[in-house]
Amino acid sequence: MTRPIILDLTPGAQAMATLLAAVQVPDHVRVVQVLFSGEAAGVEAAMTQARDLLDRHGLEDVGVHAGCPGPLVHAGGAVKSVPQGEPGLAAQYLVQAIRACPPDGVTVCCTGPLTTLALAMVQAPDIFAHLHGVIASGGALYSPGDATPVAERNIAADPEAAATVMAAGVPLTLIPLDCTGRLNADAVWMEQLAPMGAAPASVAGHVHAQLAAARMGRGGGNGVDISLRAAAPLLALLVPGLFGGHLAHVDVECRGTFTRGMTVARRIGPPGVQPNALVLERMSIDAGRGLLRDLLLAARK
Template sequence: MPGLPLIIDCDPGVDDTVALLLALAAPERLDVLAITTVAGNVGGDLTARNACLVREIAGRPDIPVHAGEARPLVRAPVAADHFHGPTGLGDLPVGQPLRGPEEEGAVDFLVRTLRARPAGEVTLAVTGPMTNLARALQTAPDIGPRIGRVVAMGGARREGGNITASAEYNIHADPHAADIVARSGVDLVLMGLDVTHQVTATEARRARIAGITNTPAKVASQLMAFSARTEVELGTGGPPPLHDPCVILWLLAPHLFTLRDCHLAIETESPLTLGHTAVEFRLGEQRAANARWATGADSDGAFDLICDLLGRGA
């Protein structure tokens, strides 16, 4: 039986890369139709190149890569290369991929694919700013009801922000895009900092991954080590959270996570709280649920699954 038809929309990025390696290791569960990329953690030219490199590392050169939007819908670009390194891939040696992205851009690919596939068949995993998806919804509003589900990494409630006091990076980088998606009526699941901060690459967990000898696991181990050093220098000082991999882990093992229905609204006006996610669990006629918000994770179970998936690599 074929896996879940999936498009991964991302901005690789250290943790996006780990998420891609996990997704591409499970073809029997996830039928990855394409990787679409967007400017975010680093510029759009680099995120597209990085996605092409990651598919080679994963031994999946069959997966097409479509480069997407080079800047947010409204605001000025906000990079996060201080957390991901100037190439976006930490301290990995970086060359040119054997094959570059397709000629068709990400937005056109999304519109064409969602129109061609049966309604509700395709799931989108979004681990970067939501610019590509928002632009596709603006271009072709008819695709909204055709999307099976959007599972995205973004937002913060209990934990506060990681780019400003109240805003998480992916939402802050393009709040207007996130607002369009939240208002679109798509089936939306959000893995925000409230849950990703529970799935941390502790020293013991990194040692388990370092003990796996194939190339994808070695790359993931090196990226997690880079994130651990960066977290000490620029972050909380604790073990690094695995933000984007939570999206893939939920798709593969939803029992590892706890979700709550919520009304989600995105702040797009205030300079002080731009990109803040207002997550309201008190629902009623005036505040209907438009998303599901992850509140808890079985972190040990998550890392057991990560080790299993990385252990399959070539």
């Protein structure tokens, strides 16, 4: 069965690698929309490249849009009204794509803040019936955060949005830093991808060049490993057996001065509190990198 998927990405080489990998398995997943959230310049460049990538794979009908440019609340903590203009339009594009899928049909893979999805859920609760599930890369349960000592950056960027999605009652798979902290593009993995660069003008060649530049652009050009967490939701959808986890009730701290954005998972909640997420706490790193490598190398053909 081919499952429709929506990719909610942040601009960067890892996002393009994830999109390229996703279109290599049309018998398993069918990309129906791609969203990019982040700074305007980066989003515009990512959208242009994504459209080119999709066009070259015969997927001209797939929508590519900008996601919400900022969080659901003001910096001072006041909740915004439902946005009009660009932010509201971003959520409407997502709503339209979800509604176009059959009931219990589409999976949303989120690799960045959950703002656009949360706003879509608030604006159009009827989309819940069309969601087969949400797979989100975010949170830090037992390992230190990468935004603050206790918060992971995707959740910390918009805790209210994360809390909204987790309270929605849709099937949610959460992939925290604890699970993907070692899912990196190291020197060996990049060497295995070298054939992608044989045709620099190709889509695969462009993605390979971006990955290589991302690694060489840090640490004084010495080749610093970069995270491949952006691909984790896709990998979890394609091969769930790569991962292991447990059902839990996950809460997001939205108010604490020092703990805002912190995720807290309870395997067994208090009376009346039910699990709201499947938390993936471990994965086969080598197998995951191997699968992603093979999908990217398949793009050369």
